[in-house]
Each structure stands twice: as C-alpha cells, then as structure tokens.
Amino acid sequence: MTVSSTHSASSAEEGPKAANMRSLSRAMEVFAELQRAERPQRLSDLARTCGMSLPTTLRILRVLQDFGMVSQTDKSYRVGPAVLPAARSYIENDPLVVAARPILQQVASQTRLTASLYTRLGFERILVARVDGESPLRYDLPLGKRLPLTVGAAGKILLTTASKDELEQVAAAAVAGGQEKDTFTVDELRSRLPQDGEDYAYSEDERATGVLSVAVAVPNPHGRPSESIALTSPVESANEAALKSGVPELRRAAGRLSELLQGSVY
C-alpha cells in the first residue's frame, strides 16, 4: 500500500535529488524542462538550464528521441509524439481514472455542476478527469492542466493533512513558481485551508475569477490524500450555498473512489 511521491523540489536550482539512477533522473529533468519551456529548445539552452554538460544533454536527447519522447527539427528539440499514446494509456487504463468517470458523471448529473478529479503531482495538481454539468466552464478541455495546490478548493483540500514541514515546502514552491508573492508565509497559507474538522474546501474567485468551487479529498491508506474531487461552477449559475449542498454527494463519491486506493482490489 504505497502511493508515495518523493520528488524533491528543484526547478531551475539544484535539487538534492534522489541518490539513485543519476542518468535517468537527469533525463527526466531534461524532459521536464522541455515541457516547461513551451517552445522548441536548443541543445545549449537545455544544457544550461538543466545544469549539465553538452555531451550529456545530447546523449539524453538522442535516446529520448529514439523512443519518440522528444522530437528534433533542425537544431531544436521539443516534446515528441510518444507522449500521446502514453497519456491515452493513462486515461484509459488507470483504475482510478477509469472508475472515476462514471462516478463523476453521476455527481455531475445529480448536482448539475461540473465535477472534476485532480491528482497531486509534486507541488502541483493535475486535472485528470472532468464531466461537465449544465454550464461548462470552458471551451477547451483542460485535461492534464497543471494547477497550484495553494489556490482553489481542490488544491487546498489536499493540504489539510500536510505537516508543517511540507506546508513550508509548498509555500516555498508557490513563491518560486510565481503563483504567490514573495511575502507568502506558511501562516498565510494555513489560514486559507479548511478549519480542523471540516472535510471540504471552498473557493471563490481564487484560481480564476468568477469561478466557485468546493472539493473533498479522496482518502487513502496513508492519510495523505493525493486526489481530490471538486464541484465547480461559474458564478452566474450558482452560489456558495448551491455548491456546498453538493458536498454530501461529493463525499459519497470520494468514498467510492477511496476503495480503489485500499490496494486490496488489484
């Protein structure tokens, strides 16, 4: 029963990184940097940003390219097409995501709101499934979008059980990531989080203006949940009370999903 995710901080700076598999770790950093960059990168850029030598970076890119994880045109590298089948595989085969879809569907139709499943990754959360309610939130499907933990109901609820130490890391990461201003403190973060005793989080105009949201965590055997489900609505079509009335429904859904994390099943 493990759902761990160590992943030491590190963005541009040096991360004390996991001891093992240096070359693989570095390769993943290059890959991550390619995503972060959002545009084709030259070899020398990548080498500098990732803090490794040109030959090493080149060798990494060549192998990743062999597997389609990286593409090259002329002298510039970018994320390659192999990530698409990988994502498809995740969406279609991940037991939690697969199980979540009908459950979200049910929640959405009962509440008539948009229901989403997030999973934590490092110091962010990722939208991994969504079923729209009556008033969809956006035109594009934001599946796979990286969102902060510190903002928005579905992020905050994942932090309620975090240790002081971890909150500090989260706060630091948020500042480093530019999502919070430099003066952001752990106390300020903690004040946003649900009070003890509350098992849901609420947000209003937090992550996006005009958007209301409630979220509950999906319990797992560790007591450190890494998934949350949320109800979201544009401010025009719902109010705080309407959203909060969906909380019991959310709780039930979370409970059902939680069973999948107990291990026993698969």
Added chain:
Amino acid sequence: MTVSSTHSASSAEEGPKAANMRSLSRAMEVFAELQRAERPQRLSDLARTCGMSLPTTLRILRVLQDFGMVSQTDKSYRVGPAVLPAARSYIENDPLVVAARPILQQVASQTRLTASLYTRLGFERILVARVDGESPLRYDLPLGKRLPLTVGAAGKILLTTASKDELEQVAAAAVAGGQEKDTFTVDELRSRLPQDGEDYAYSEDERATGVLSVAVAVPNPHGRPSESIALTSPVESANEAALKSGVPELRRAAGRLSELLQGSVY
C-alpha cells in the same frame, strides 16, 4: 535538418539497441511496457517482460515514480499522471500540430469530411490532430491512438518512399504485432501501396469496416515523410469519388505543413 528516428526494432525480443545510455534506454523500455500492458503490472512481470533483473527494474520504477511518470498502488505499477501535462504540452506547443489545426479545419470545412494528421512513430502511426467534418467517425476522441502503418490510407502513404529493407522491417513488425498473418510478405505489402506516380493512398474497409479514407504525405527535407494527413468518412456518407475529389485540397494542406518541416522557420 534532422527528423530522424532510429529506434531499432525490439518488442519482447532483444533489440541490438542504440549503444548509448543503457540505463536510460532500459527505463524507456519499462515505460513502454507499462503502456503496452494496459493494466497495472507487478515488478516481477515487468522485470521478466523487459528482460532485466529485479533490482534494476525496481530502481527504474522508483525514479520514474518520482517524476510522476509511473504510479504505484500496493505492488502494482502503472503509467502515472505526469504523462497528461506532457501530452498537453505536445498538443499545445508542437509547431506542426499547432499549425495543423487551422489547416485541418479548413480542409474539413471545404470537403465536409473528417481531416486528420498522423505522425509516424517506430512502426506505427499516431493520430495527433483531428477535425471532424459533417459525420464524425466516432464518439470518443482517438487522439494518441496507435495505428498500423500497413493498413489504412494514412499509414500506407508513409511507406511509399521506404526502402526494400525498411519495408521488410515494417512487414516483420506487422506480423510480430499480430496485425497481419504469418504469411505476410513484402510483396503483399507493396501491392497495397500506391503505384509509383501516385502521391496519395486510398483505403476502403481496411483498418475499420465501413470507413473510407484518402491520405497524402507531408513532404519533408529527407524524402522520407513521417507525417500524413487524411480525409475519412463513414461509407454511408461518401464514396470513393467524393473522397478522391478532396485530394487536391489535401495536397495544398500538406504543402503548407511541409514548410514547417524545412527547418528554416524555427
């Protein structure tokens, strides 16, 4: 001006693999195997299938897990959520895919058929963009789907410039992948491909029954195209003539996309 993709064969068997970065190559094989499996895998399964020792496999999984490329629940491993942001990054930032969208849109609206962009990956092709015409082909969005090269217009057109040697590899891979029967020969494959002089391929009931398709390749500086665009329709709403009348439009679209592969642009 390089768009290479060496990627020595290898599925379950030993591939003479690229000499470099053994650990990284092996890690990518584990990752590929996780996708192929389509269900959570145990450590020992992965080690056996990939032909590596348990400790090595374990170490690889741990690192991949740190980066979210792999998830673990209990004793079983699966593809992790980090692939979603990666795929998103690809779709939103890859210059070719980004440029293709409006072009496919135009083709689709002019022909009223579904227009798709495929890219070759190893001995398969992957759907990387699609714009539906009047009669959409399916309910689900098959983005990232792996499809054979040997079947379907968009696959075959990518093989027209292939060397005899490469065709042999393709044929062998198709047999090994179970998409073709054991007796499948290079000549049989070649007979499916467009005649010399034709720059488009046509297929009918090939990859899927009731589906017609024409495709052209997107030329690149090597003369070994790895992208193709296709028009597709269910048999009920179009016939061969209707599809083929879209070929000029496809050619123009391919020409525009081709410019992006000339390198000079970025």
Added chain:
DNA sequence: ATTTTGTGTTTCATAGAATGAAAGAACATT
C-alpha cells in the same frame, strides 16, 4: 576573405554509477 564567436559533435580517459548475485524481508499459500 579572414577572423571571431557561437554553436553542435566526437573522442577518450577516468570516475563513479549501474548492475546482478546473494542474502534478507515481506507476503501469500498450503
């Protein structure tokens, strides 16, 4: 043309990381 500056690529000796055998823990099954 010639130099300069900035890249990318290859080579090579060395350090140190990746490796598998073996031993040791956890489990599961009998």
Added chain:
DNA sequence: AATGTTCTTTCATTCTATGAAACACAAAAT
C-alpha cells in the same frame, strides 16, 4: 507453522556515463 513467491537491500565488480578537450560547422563581424 511451513513453504513458496515476490519484493527489497546490500555490496563488490564492471562497464557505462561523464566532462574536458579537440574538432567541425555555421553565422556574424571585421
């Protein structure tokens, strides 16, 4: 409990990953 299986850790050895340096190439500057 006892057996068999799978997972995990340790550790000595090997071979791979590494960066310096030399080389190649291109673009810009002189």
